[in-house]
Amino acid sequence: MTRVNAGMDKVLSVLTAIAVVAMMLHVVAHALMRFFLNSPLYGTNEIVSFWYLPIVALLGIPAAHLQKEHITVVLLVETLGRKVQNVFLVFACLMGALVSVGFTIFGFQEALDKMSMGATAGVTDIVTWPVYFLVPLVFLVLAALYIVDIWVVARTGDADNDVRTDEKAEAEPQAEAESLDETAR
Secondary structure: OHHHHHHHHHHHHHHHHHHHHHHHHHHHHHHHHHHHHOOOOOOHHHHHHHHHHHHHHHHHHHHHHHOOOOOOOOOOHHHOOHHHHHHHHHHHHHHHHHHHHHHHHHHHHHHHHHHHHOOEOOOOOOEOHHHHHHHHHHHHHHHHHHHHHHHHHHHHOOOOOOOOOHHHHHHHHHHHHHHHHHHHO
């Protein structure tokens, strides 16, 4: 399972990086053309705010989940036993999956509405409706990730199913052992 998670994490990271680099190049080209040629690129502000930024922000949500980078408050839960922690984790994942399914349904309905009206960016004729379909897609993926987390915890009883490649998983215990050896000296 960790290889699938790591692969999905790489895909999301690459897509996000491509969007960030494209946005950067677009903005720099816009500024240079405006300054040197007095002819800015048409609709740069709209393209950045309606295309690039939603892609970067939305793809970051499942990536953060895969990397276990969401904010968690463990003040009470970490003092409980492993089985009780797993119950809380399954409950939290179930709630996350339900909310994600709700966002998927609402986002899909909103995307269909935007598509039917041919939504554009403000007063420009730049088409924006296709980006709205990213919302249900991202939250569907997030709901699936929550369900996979529930399945992993129910099957293995391990709440710490980190996204690791085999190299990282093997290197961490070795690094810990070396650290303990150094402190013992």
